[in-house]
Amino acid sequence: MPELPEVETSVRALKGFEGKILKNISVTNPHLRWKLDTKNIHALENLVVEKIFRRAKCIVLEFSDFFHLLHLGMTGTLRIQEASSNRIEKHDHIVFHFQDKSIVFNDTRKFGYFKILSKEAYRDFDRQLGPEPLSTNFSASYLQEKISKSNAAIKNLIMNQHVVVGVGNIYANEALFISNVHPMTSGNKLKNTEIDKLVKAIKQVLKKAIALGGTTLKDFYSPEGNKGYFKIKLKVYGNDNQPCPNCANSISRIVVGQRASFLCNKCQKLR
Ligand SMILES: [Zn+2]
Numbered sequence: 597m598p599e600l601p602e603v604e605t606s607v608r609a610l611k612g613f614e615g616k617i618l619k620n621i622s623v624t625n626p627h628l629r630w631k632l633d634t635k636n637i638h639a640l641e642n643l644v645v646e647k648i649f650r651r652a653k654c655i656v657l658e659f660s661d662f663f664h665l666l667h668l669g670m671t672g673t674l675r676i677q678e679a680s681s682n683r684i685e686k687h688d689h690i691v692f693h694f695q696d697k698s699i700v701f702n703d704t705r706k707f708g709y710f711k712i713l714s715k716e717a718y719r720d721f722d723r724q725l726g727p728e729p730l731s732t733n734f735s736a737s738y739l740q741e742k743i744s745k746s747n748a749a750i751k752n753l754i755m756n757q758h759v760v761v762g763v764g765n766i767y768a769n770e771a772l773f774i775s776n777v778h779p780m781t782s783g784n785k786l787k788n789t790e791i792d793k794l795v796k797a798i799k800q801v802l803k804k805a806i807a808l809g810g811t812t813l814k815d816f817y818s819p820e821g822n823k824g825y826f827k828i829k830l831k832v833y834g835n836d837n838q839p840c841p842n843c844a845n846s847i848s849r850i851v852v853g854q855r856a857s858f859l860c861n862k863c864q865k866l867r
Pocket of ligand 1: 842844
């Protein structure tokens, strides 16, 4: 599934479309996670894309009066191709045509979605979300304040979009391991030094994955058409029964908040 680093990689690849006119949009299949509002989407035609950025795991195209949100879902990918190209692949659903190039949305499982929001609606969407993990707003003091009264498991807290956005399961596991925090530790039991380490670890694992061009398990192709997935060297995720890279104790798999969690019981003691 595309996680924050893959979405960030896509956004960076799309930056060249900023300031360009979106000439037209062709829809071959509107039946995505939610049925595409084909009438509304054509309202974007002949408008200039002013900015392209990421918010949480959404790719946002900003127009003068609208924000167009694109979520890649489970298997969504974007491909950039020459406008003159007639390349069509199975599961290509939507094509955004610009003067010289096109952006093609392909999605095998059709779990991606598109949304057009007014400026006010975008502000509401933005306000409901926690800070971006790589921004200075996501700091140890912020997280400390946010979790100090919570007895929820820290892993669930850092994966909660109201606390901080875009920390997916892989990165949550890795960051907790790096900071020696057991995923089940209650938020209110974390020491300040641990919170500080955890915040740094979250930023570190995400930055590393972005630098490598997006990780992940499968299904992700970068917009230039290269296979954009590869695994960053994961220390615990998916490594159950393998030796811990720090102490050689066997890595355990447990379930926290219905999600697979991997940890070393020696390096990450539960209090
Ligand atoms: Zn260990």
